[in-house]
Amino acid sequence: MYACSQVLIFPMPHNNPTHFCTEAFAALKLVEEKFCSISKSRILLLKLQLLHERALHLGHLKLAQQVCDELGVLASSVTGVDMELKTEASLRHARTLLAANQFGQVQYFPFYKTS
Secondary structure (H helix, E strand, C coil): CHHHHHHHHCCCCCCCHHHHHHHHHHHHHHHHHHCCCCCHHHHHHHHHHHHHHHHHHHCCHHHHHHHHHHHHHHCCCCCCCCHHHHHHHHHHHHHHHHHCCCHHHCCCCCCCCCC
16 A cells, blocks of 8 residues: 555656556556455545546646545544545645635635534
């Protein structure tokens, strides 16, 4: 699983992000088939992260926002639980808004529950 997550850490090549994502999705499919012990939610998280990167690079901002919403849904609604996932969803949401030049709507951690 560590090796899979490293795919997302390395910068996506700017010259052909579609090709990079296609290869990354193919690699995730292979991991899913070969390593049944890896939880489906971890694979789903990696797929959503890749999909968000691809959508941003291609300028598909509505799709990028939908992916952010999906990431937010994956996180528990309990305060203090799934903090990494909530942070991930919030940062991706902010990046999507910035890509859409909606600087005024960027909030810190919109997926955190404040109550």
